Amino acid sequence: MTPLNQVEGRAIPLGLKNVDTDVIIPAHWLKTTTREGMGRGAFESLRADPDNLFDRPEYKGAPILIAGDNFGCGSSREHAAWALGDLGIRVVIAPSYSDIFSGNAVKNGILPVVLPQAAIDRLLEVAATDPVSIDLEHQTVTTPFQDRFTFEIDPFRKMCLLDGLDEISLTEKSDAAIGAYEDRLDAERPWMRPAA
Amino acid sequence: MTRPRTLYEKIWDAHVVEQRPDGTALIFIDRHLVHEVTSPQAFAGLRTSGRTVRRPDLTLAVPDHNVPTTPRKDAAGNRLPITDPESAAQLAALEKNAPEFGIRYIDAVAPEQGIVHVVGPEQGFSLPGATIVCGDSHTACHGGIGALAFGIGTSEVEHVLATQTLLLQPAKTMEVRVEGDVGPGVSAKDIILHITGVIGAAGGTGHVIEYTGSAIRALSIEGRLTISNMAIEGGARAGLIAPDETTFAYLKGRPYAPKSADWDAAVEYWRSLATDPGATYDKVVVIDAADIAPSVTWGTSPEDVVPITGTVPDPASFADPSKQAAAAKSLAYMGLEPGTRMQDVPVENIFIGSCTNSRIEDMRAAAAVLKGRTKAPNVKWAIVVPGSGLVKAQAEAEGLDRIFIDAGLEWREPGCSACLAMNPDKVPAGERCASTSNRNFVGRQGPGARTHLVSPAMAAAAAVTGRLTDVRELID
Ligand code: SF4
Numbered sequence: 165m166t167p168l169n170q171v172e173g174r175a176i177p178l179g180l181k182n183v184d185t186d187v188i189i190p191a192h193w194l195k196t197t198t199r200e201g202m203g204r205g206a207f208e209s210l211r212a213d214p215d216n217l218f219d220r221p222e223y224k225g226a227p228i229l230i231a232g233d234n235f236g237c238g239s240s241r242e243h244a245a246w247a248l249g250d251l252g253i254r255v256v257i258a259p260s261y262s263d264i265f266s267g268n269a270v271k272n273g274i275l276p277v278v279l280p281q282a283a284i285d286r287l288l289e290v291a292a293t294d295p296v297s298i299d300l301e302h303q304t305v306t307t308p309f310q311d312r313f314t315f316e317i318d319p320f321r322k323m324c325l326l327d328g329l330d331e332i333s334l335t336e337k338s339d340a341a342i343g344a345y346e347d348r349l350d351a352e353r354p355w356m357r358p359a360a
Numbered sequence: 361m362t363r364p365r366t367l368y369e370k371i372w373d374a375h376v377v378e379q380r381p382d383g384t385a386l387i388f389i390d391r392h393l394v395h396e397v398t399s400p401q402a403f404a405g406l407r408t409s410g411r412t413v414r415r416p417d418l419t420l421a422v423p424d425h426n427v428p429t430t431p432r433k434d435a436a437g438n439r440l441p442i443t444d445p446e447s448a449a450q451l452a453a454l455e456k457n458a459p460e461f462g463i464r465y466i467d468a469v470a471p472e473q474g475i476v477h478v479v480g481p482e483q484g485f486s487l488p489g490a491t492i493v494c495g496d497s498h499t500a501c502h503g504g505i506g507a508l509a510f511g512i513g514t515s516e517v518e519h520v521l522a523t524q525t526l527l528l529q530p531a532k533t534m535e536v537r538v539e540g541d542v543g544p545g546v547s548a549k550d551i552i553l554h555i556t557g558v559i560g561a562a563g564g565t566g567h568v569i570e571y572t573g574s575a576i577r578a579l580s581i582e583g584r585l586t587i588s589n590m591a592i593e594g595g596a597r598a599g600l601i602a603p604d605e606t607t608f609a610y611l612k613g614r615p616y617a618p619k620s621a622d623w624d625a626a627v628e629y630w631r632s633l634a635t636d637p638g639a640t641y642d643k644v645v646v647i648d649a650a651d652i653a654p655s656v657t658w659g660t661s662p663e664d665v666v667p668i669t670g671t672v673p674d675p676a677s678f679a680d681p682s683k684q685a686a687a688a689k690s691l692a693y694m695g696l697e698p699g700t701r702m703q704d705v706p707v708e709n710i711f712i713g714s715c716t717n718s719r720i721e722d723m724r725a726a727a728a729v730l731k732g733r734t735k736a737p738n739v740k741w742a743i744v745v746p747g748s749g750l751v752k753a754q755a756e757a758e759g760l761d762r763i764f765i766d767a768g769l770e771w772r773e774p775g776c777s778a779c780l781a782m783n784p785d786k787v788p789a790g791e792r793c794a795s796t797s798n799r800n801f802v803g804r805q806g807p808g809a810r811t812h813l814v815s816p817a818m819a820a821a822a823a824v825t826g827r828l829t830d831v832r833e834l835i836d
Contacts, residue, residue: 181682182561182661186801191782195426195446197400197453209803232682234562237595238801239780240497241398242513260565263597264497268513318529319382331515332411335523338378338386342414342525345377345388353629355622356390358417358485360615 165273167328171254171298175228176217177291179284183231184238185265189247191239202243203250218251228296230287231258235276236265245272255298257305259284270321271331275300283313300325364636366533367602368568371508371633375491377525387528390490391507392520393476394421394463396454397782398495402518403457415524416462420485423451423468424475425496426782429745429772432469439469447783461521474748474774477501477715481585482748484614488603488630493520498715498798500592504585505611506603506633508568511592531597532642534567538575540649545832547725548583549717549796549815551575552590553655557665559645564596567643570635571601575649581610582721589716590798593662602634654831656702657800657813659690664800666702668818668830674698693802694810695790702828705812709793710735710742710769710823711805712816714779717796718747720754722816726796727760729820729834735768736826742769743785745777769823781806794822 193205210216217223229248235258236244245268248256256269257277266276277298279287283305287296290307297306300322305313324331349356365373378386399421406412413419426447432440442448451468458465466472472479476494480486480502488506493499497511516526536555555571556563569591576587584601591599608627611617618626653667664687666673675687675698691698696705712718712726723746735742744764746752752774755761761771778785779797781804787793789808796819797804800811812828821829 181686184801186799186804190803190807191780194397194782195444195450197404197449199401209807234565234595237561238497238799240495240499240511240513242401242495242515245513260562262595263566264511264513268515271513271515318384320380320384320527331527332409332519332522335386335519335525335527338523338525341378341386342388342523346415346524349388353626355618355626356487356490358616359619359622 165328165330168254168273168275168325169300171227173228173295174223174226175230175257175287175291175296176223176226177288178217178229178231179288181232182234182237185236185241185244186238188236188244189241194241194243199246201250202247206247206251225252227252227254228298229253229256230284230291231256232284233259235261237262240264242268242272245269245274248274257284257287270324273325273328275325277305277315279305279313279315286311364639366635366639366641367506367570367600367633368508368531368533371489371491372530374489384527384529386525387491389493389520389524389526390418391480391485391492392419393480393492393494393499394419394517395425395476395494395496396423396450397425398514399457399517400450400453401514402521403461405518406461406521411522413461413463413521418524419463419521420466421454421458421463422466422473422476422479423454425776425780426450427468427775428783429775429777429785432773444784471749471753474751475715475718475776477589478718478747478751481505481581482614482750484611484617487611487617488607489633493526497592498589500596500599501585501589501715503588503591503599504601505581505607506601506630508598508600510598531568532566534564534569534596534643534645535641536569536571536645536647537573538571538647538649539573540575542575542649542652545654545817545835546652547815547817548579548586550652550655552587553657553665553813554652555647556590556594556662557655558647559594561593561661561663562595564591564594567596568598568600569594569596570641571599576601577604580721581606582719585719586716590662593798603630654815654818656818656828658694658696658702659687660693660800660802661686661690662798662800662813664690668702668828670702672696672698672700672702703830704827705792706738706827707792707794707812707822708738708740709787709791710739710819711778711793711795711797712819713743713745713747713777714797715747716798717816718745718751720751722796723751723755723760726816726820727763729817729831730767730769730823731763733767733824735823738826739823742823743772743778744769745772746774748774767823778805780804781809787811794819794828
């Protein structure tokens, strides 16, 4: 995973609430057995409009997306995070996310920044004409106009993003603890093993 | 004395492998359900990194999302090829990956095949007090038997395959208590639609919802699975319903459920899981069952719920300006005018199926309305998709298939079908569908499709009249 710390660039001022994962990547793009190339299907229904934000020259390859409440709600498909990543997005800024989406985002090196609606409104205004900067280490979002918003992030997620860490390798360090748990489970609730 | 704990806290505590200082914990996963759409990249990841599946015995794979619901075998019993090359490739990948990694596999033509969330409880693979995951957001379904079950993404599928654990943040707890008796024609689906309307699509974010109260206790397991299935539509991570005698009676004797002395030990443990008196939830919502009518959605968020006797709301009637904008957009997509009576909305398509409503009780409820009736001429496409091969066989044994076919509906093979419209079962653009599934999102049932979420009995009633209909008018 590519480490992420500072991201600066144009931010797509989507602003919509309840953008679900079907909007981010419609189901018919899910029939693949690989992770690449999903960007072509990203926001397909919105991009059907010739005047859509995503395909305007100033937002092509923009690394930031600004959205409304409950971004990434709906289906758990991780393809949503792959599609955003394939589109070039490294940071999403929204007042809230679905839990599954924010987890998937972090696992794929995308930072979900949570900011209050007032900050979002201001950033949407700035994004119309100017770039936005994110500094994960210092947990700030800034603009060329001296706006400075700080955000909270779970320290573990922050570390994973900063170091580009793969979670499976991290968990494998706990192999002995997992083995001990399995032994305990077999002793205390042996019937938990499937009967057939 | 130990601190009183909720059902959620007890299940969580029993699965902590390692507590981390930052509040997260490594949680052991008791059961992992795998299907063909969200797993190929996970298996590919294992192969690339040279990893194996840590506990193949705790993993069950079954194809459901993408399999066609048209006959899978010819008259001679030979398997028919899948025409869509991508669907065929996903199915072939699962068929190859399961044996390669030593995982139990129910193949596409097995009698037990079906939607993962129908198959898990039906096979007794899902158990109360277990942690269950699957790469599908409606995994919350298994909370209906008292399992802590949630949907995960493909990276997590790979993580669980490799380590049988997940690193999780504890959730907050929310109690949704439904007290009293529901009226005639009101099913579990109406209860959960009503709840979603009350708490909102983000009302449960960060929480695990425990459904309690006499109206929930009175439900069968089928009904409880329907309720918990849609916990995610209220934004929750998972839903839970405490296991009780109804749960035990449902699970006893199922293939993977504990047997003889093990069964008694298991039941004793499961009984101890109920929320302790005096335990507190972070949030409590109380609902009077008498307030719940047969319900229907009007918009493109599952929170857009009205009683069938209601009208399409005016976007201006919402206090929140962003909800006003969303509602206006929804109505434009749905092709609806504020003030229209829901019962005057015509529907051309009917879908009875999905892990929300495809169990035997759902089939019976729909058949009870359709018996001796036929679908309206304006209904072009009406399909009934049982949740599993076993549900299908049971329904056929009861003659329900005849009732559907005689009424002009199609009786299909089990799978997810028009719930997500990955396979050829789609609602045409601009047309409406009265659907028993769980999501009315833009494009969910096909590009441009307009979904109205309803119960099986309500979908059957709509098939008969060709418009959204109060099922109470068709039953005695
Ligand atoms: S029926 Fe729908 S919600 Fe249920 S598992 Fe299949 S796709 Fe997911």
